[in-house]
Amino acid sequence: MSTTDTTDEQPRELLAATNVKKHFPLDEGLFDRLFGDSQVVRAVDGVDLTVHAGETVGIVGESGSGKSTLGRTVSRLYEPTDGSIMLDGRHIETYSGRELRSIRRRVQYVFQDPLSALNPRKTVGESVARPLSVHDIASGEAKWDRVAELFDEVGLARSHLDAYPHELSGGQRQRVGLCRALVTEPDLVVFDEPVSALDVTLQAQILNLINRLQQEFELSYLLISHDLSVVRQVCDRVAVMYAGEIVERGTVADIFENPKHPYTRALLDAIPRVEAGERGERKSLGGEPPSATNPPDGCRFHPRCPEFIDGSCSGRKPELQSVDGSAGHEAACHWLDRSEAKRATHTPPSPSERDVIQESTGD
Template identity: 70%
Template sequence: MSTTDTDSTSEQNDSTAPPRELLRTAGLKKYFALNDGLLDRVFGETAHVKAVDGVNLTVRAGETVGVVGESGCGKSTLGRTLTRLYDPTDGSVIFDGEHIETYSGRDLKALRRRVQYVFQDPMSALNPRKTVGESVGKPLEVHDIASGTERTDRVANLFEEMGLMRSQLDAYPHELSGGQLQRVGLARALITEPDLVVFDEPVSALDVTLQAQILNLINRLQGEYDLSYVFISHNLNVVRHVCDRIAVMYAGEVVERGTTEQLFENPQHPYTRALLRSVPSVRERHEREREELPGSPPSATNPPSGCRFHPRCPEFIDGRCVSEAPETRSVAGDQGHEVACHWAELSVEKREAHTPPDGAARETIEREGASGEK
């Protein structure tokens, strides 16, 4: 085989190889101590909010991974822990091959340049006493990238790329609209040319027209800057538009993950199915009523035993759901699709034949399962 043939074969192999892994978490936990309660004062016992509880997540170079779930499921806390805005309680965060969960000082400062966070409320990341141009340019000074005229030029050029005007460099946050502020937030995140950007509900406060504009901008910037994204949202229609893969969170845990197509076309977890039913697509919106998920999310300080979704689950099986936390397993015949659910482990025939216990029977099973009775 000639050298040319060898090079050609190598390029073909490289093109079919999966993108490199940029970020990985293993057993990631973030607990918040509640240390001002009666038990703590009397007995020295401390309760914890288990906001993130054993999450495994992977983000490859150049892809967008969505994290979805109801309010309070832990998705925003996960995003802030990934970027080290919060210190992990346990588990590991590996970024570009390096464990960053214990970073501090200069290592953490260097990480800040490569990993950025876009807040749901862009005002929270901007100093109201400084112009937006000053706020966007500040990271260039912090990381010794540029100063003076060069800094001003970089910020001005980025403003134009965000669809903002140079004259708005001297505006204060309160003088800009919500859409303009979100563009400023994007500019501030991209000014250091990061590798990974975590978005926390970036369009939830905008109307539909502005949402589309910002989402299109986010998509375009990803290609131009070779970025990887983690996209946190409760809006499944938005996530479907921008994400390659999705992780579904419930009560601090990931209960299902897979490609966007897998989760929308073949959802396995009853919670994922309920989320999809609650958010009809635009063309379905006039054909059926929105279906609300019954019940409320569980306590983050004292989550249910077994599967944390079992008190609300329409596919509740038996005491196993109450006493045994389901393992995350691969979905048969669907590569890369994983789910943590006892019901999803059943064959299609058994699922279709299954009738969940109701009323007193279910209450008895839950009570006995929680207490360990047979």
């Protein structure tokens, strides 16, 4: 999908987030607050993100990488700690009250588990119709006609309008979730792991539906997933997150065919293969994601990095830099130019040795 740079006109920037941070206070005890001794979880720590009109941007990462928090922060479900968020050229990071309500209509969020995202005591019809009355879009019969049309659109029967969430199957519930997101005719839809709670045959159905709805309703998507094959399937551009930061981003082709960051490569190596009967040698990444309260110095990936080189990895924080001069493809690693051969023969020091290696041994 190398279509991003073919048109002369740059597509409109629908969402442009700059240096977004979201920190959660770790302890809300009275004494911690009184004595200012509170630590913070740096769930998202300075991320830039752009979504152009009509495109699908994917965010991938392990659990705890901050990808869901990023999605919720840019759609203003969470208050950003720092940074700017622009929707259609307007700063929305300081919006509240009525202003915020107006962007709620334009930015919608689809949750991973539709069962927990639907109020168990409302019929799914009520849940889908509610945004219409909140935003004074339609009421009475017009409202219900509109909801029923959407139900037809996503392949739900009208008789499901009166069902409660627990009476539907997982796939049907996720279709209800899509209806609720689409009912206000938004510009941007954020999908948080839209299919990971579903069976594989249903995953395919829902992914196809998501693609079709994008064309029909002219939507832009931000898709959060831990599953690289899902991202590859539906996204135009991808950002890879690790420990609250973006470590690499580019088009789907960039990321999947020319991954530059060791973490991206590790993620790709970890995808299970279904080639006939082959017991694929799947490489696992050792270690655990770092603590979000006290992330490692230097590159946050250095304690686990299979390509750890020297003190610059643990001493200096790498910035995102362009790969091979291409504007869209960026990676945050000190060692982007290292050749394939050198990487293959490199034996990294053990995790305990890494902290001892000093910056001076580096460049």
